[in-house]
Amino acid sequence: xxxxxxxxxxxxxxxxxxxxxxxxxxxxxxxxxxxxxxxxxxxxxxxxxxxxxxxxxxxxxxxxxxxxxxxxxxxxxxxxxxxxxxxxxxxxxxxxxxxxxxxxxxxxxxxxxxxxxxxxxxxxxxxxxxxxxxxxxxxxxxxxxxxxxxxxxxxxxxxxxxxxxxxxxxxxxxxxxxxxx
Numbered sequence: 001x002x003x004x005x006x007x008x009x010x011x012x013x014x015x016x017x018x019x020x021x022x023x024x025x026x027x028x029x030x031x032x033x034x035x036x037x038x039x040x041x042x043x044x045x046x047x048x049x050x051x052x053x054x055x056x057x058x059x060x061x062x063x064x065x066x067x068x069x070x071x072x073x074x075x076x077x078x079x080x081x082x083x084x085x086x087x088x089x090x091x092x093x094x095x096x097x098x099x100x101x102x103x104x105x106x107x108x109x110x111x112x113x114x115x116x117x118x119x120x121x122x123x124x125x126x127x128x129x130x131x132x133x134x135x136x137x138x139x140x141x142x143x144x145x146x147x148x149x150x151x152x153x154x155x156x157x158x159x160x161x162x163x164x165x166x167x168x169x170x171x172x173x174x175x176x177x178x179x180x181x
Contacts, residue, residue: 003151003159004079007031007055008133010087010115010147012040013064015137016047018145018165022136023051025163025171031055031149033078037115038062038087040137041070062087062115079152081110088114088132101125111150111158120146120162120174129158136165143174 007026012019019040026034034055036044039062048057061070072090076083084104091100093116104112111129119141120134134146143164151159162174 001029001031001149001151003153005029005031006033006035006076006078006083006150006152008035008037008113008131008148008150009136010037010039010133011062011118011135012043012047012137013135014040014043015145016043016050018136019043019047020050021165021171022147022163023047023053026055027051027053029149033058033076035076035083035085035113036060037085037113037133039064039115041065041067043137058085060085060087063089075107075109080154081152081158082108084109084112086112086114088116093117093132097121097123097125097130101128101130104128104130120148122148122160129160131160134162146174 034057036059038060058076059070060074074085100112105128113131118135122131133148136145139145145165147163149161164172164174
């Protein structure tokens with residue numbers, strides 16, 4: 001990664017093999033922070049230990065997470081940007097990203113990251129980056145299990161890349177997937 005980078009992962013649902021592969025990749029590529037967007041918070045301690053992943057974690061819980069110590073909404077100040085993190089289910093994300101982008105903008109954020117749909121997606125809505133990394137555990141798209149990285153070049157728009165996880169271990173670049181897949 002050339003610039004400060006955030007790795008977004010969501011919806012592992014107990015599939016720690018894919019999460020370990022993603023965290024191994026993140027460690028190798030020196031990502032600066034991991035945003036975990038819910039539905040699999042219990043998977044993180046085991047996977048992070050197995051991968052030796054020590055970058056800072058920002059975690060929100062999803063609709064299937066039982067650990068109430070994690071919030072449903074969190075903000076992250078990173079590399080000159082403020083990110084709105086949520087699982088998405090509280091913002092009617094299955095009906096579209098409009099309510100989520102409004103909530104992010106109201107919170108003073110320039111980006112909204114979410115999970116829940118298990119489908120990779122990003123779009124710029126009224127100047128707000130709205131992004132779903134897909135699912136690392138139970139994908140619902142043709143690209144399979146995935147996560148996303150967001151690089152933050154100083155004074156510029158984000159550099160967005162999606163990464164596929166094949167057979168729970170091999171990482172391949174998919175591209176930017178603007179508008180979803």
